Amino acid sequence: MSATLAESPSLAEAGADVRSMFNRVAPRYDAANRVMSAGIDTVWRRKAIARLLEGLGDAPRILDLGAGTLDGALEIARRSPGARLAAADFAREMLRAGRGKLPRRLDRVDTHAADAHHLPYRDGAFDGAFSAFCVRNLRDLPAGLRELRRVVRPGGRVVILEFLRPEHTRFFFDRIWNAHVLPLVGWAVTGDRAAYRYLPQSIAHFRSSAEFEALLREVGFAEVEAKPLFPSGVATMVVAS
Secondary structure, eight states: OOHHHHHSOOTTTTTOOHHHHHHHHGGGHHHHHHHHHTTHHHHHHHHHHHHHHTTSOSSOEEEEETOTTSHHHHHHHHHOTTOEEEEEESOHHHHHHHHTTSOTTOOSEEEEEOOTTSOSSOTTOEEEEEEESOGGGOSSHHHHHHHHHHHEEEEEEEEEEEOOBOSSOOIIIIIIIIIIIHHHHHHHHHSOHHHHHHHHHHHHTSOBHHHHHHHHHHTTOSOEEEEEETTTTSEEEEEEO
16 A cells, blocks of 8 residues: 555545435445345444443443444443443434334433534543444544544543554455445445445545554544454454543
8 A cells, every 4th residue: 555545535534425425325224234244244343342341330321423223332232231322423314224223112222413523422421432434434533533532531441343444455355355346235235336436445545553543542542452353354443442
């Protein structure tokens, strides 16, 4: 990867209309995810949420940032029956699709149409925060991460799942799967070709693991660790506190 590409803005930071894209694909978003990942995305979430909940107690206050169709929020609620959750996303149609999956008696999950750059929560409102495949889509990544740091109490934990730019091109995942197969599968399932062209392009233009870790420290997180997830580090779990 050239230095020029690594230092350039992400596609979202360069002005891509990400909100409209997610609103368009919302009705078929879950179906596309299950097909494209062969269900491995659910395994990634479970691992990340297990790490998030370590040591947070029986009734933590948790933010799910970029909550989308609420897969993460539902898994947190299942694993931590006493947790109170705020599920925030700027794409209203994604939240609308997710609310249809909430059990009627589950009143511990509140959904908020909110912009990650200006979160409607007080300082230190949450014990922890989870974010899956969201931060790559922020138009101002440093500002969004500062907001995330602001709303989590000192000593709290943030766990981020993301597709970070690989340090070296991976022949199958980058040149075959991401470049050709994934856009075709996403198009077939959702009927939206542009959205699933955006996905691999946004990964290629995003931060590397080292760059992302450095940025998290810059915005105020004292401890940061990144763990590549199977298969072959396609996704990365980043834990910050």
